[in-house]
Amino acid sequence: MWWGDPMISVPSGLVPDTPLLGCEGYDALAEINVASVRFYVPPYMGGAEGFEIMGRMPALEVVQLPTAGFDHALNHLPEGVVMCNAGGVHDASTAELAVGLMIARLRRIDDMARAMPRGQWIADRYDALADRRVVIVGAGGVGRAIAARLEPFEVEIALVARTTRDGVHSLDELPRVLPEADVVILAVPLDEMTQGMVDAEFLGRMRDGALLVNVARGGVVRTDDLLVEVASGRLQAALDVTDPEPLPTEHPLWTTPGVLISPHVGGNTTAFAPRMRRLITEQVARWRAGESLHHVIRS
Secondary structure, eight states: OEEOOTTOOOOTTSOTTSOOBOOSSGGGGGGSOOTTOOEEEOOTTOOTHHHHGGGGOTTOOEEEOSSSOOTTTGGGOOTTOEEEOOTTTSHHHHHHHHHHHHHHHHTTHHHHHHHGGGTOOOOOOOOOSTTOEEEEEOOSHHHHHHHHHHGGGTOEEEEEESSOBTTEEEGGGHHHHGGGOSEEEEOOOOSTTTTTOBOHHHHHHSOTTOEEEEOSOGGGBOHHHHHHHHHTTSOEEEESSOSSSSOOTTOGGGGOTTEEEOOSOSSOSTTHHHHHHHHHHHHHHHHHTTOOOSSEEEO
8 A cells, every 4th residue: 555645644554465655745756666556545635746656556456536526637547446536535624615715705804804904994784694595516525515514504505416316406407596596606526517517608697796616626617707707796706726726826816806716725624634544544444355445436
């Protein structure tokens, strides 16, 4: 086994018949023999190097991603290797940020923070979250975690997923659901269906003054189409992810009124390491016992 994040310590006796290696960063990648590694956990938020090394692992059987997203890793996955994502690990932290971004933009906390260095008192009557209708696009772990945290805020919640089920609308119903939303939260994976899903038509169906919150992937939103809507003042946006990412310094989204941007930190909190450690421990135990793994993306 090999895991690439020094934040995550795994018991050394967990996999006695498999190389168990840790690293202190990417400098270690070139110094270790990874040919016999069978279970691999790439570094968290590490970049392409952590996936390219899989080409040097001929014995590799399982890749356990430390992220919920997997689109960035699929192109590097060797044939016949099982890939699992970190389902559940980031749900709580990402949901916290989604709610925080929503409240910050509705109550203009970001504007207040910018006014502080000027000593400017910008008292006004701001939008409440209470009594709003919130549409969450994505009814997986993150979407459900957001919904659970919103319940005490006295909002009306509508969940949307690929297919209809009890209490969940289908994507086909979005044209009807979107015009009723005060806040639209994106919590879907990036794939062929969701790439560029939030385009001019999608945004055009949102009501004037509505807020778009993206804690999914930047590529779910067509940035140029969003920029048109927020620059006009018709819509607001709170974005933890962007396309491109990182957002270039000169990009107009940085300075467009009504836009709040955080640097893709939804899951990168103190909650990550202990939850990821628990997942790795369970997954390796299941793998050794020949049991089915959780959160399989590709097999």
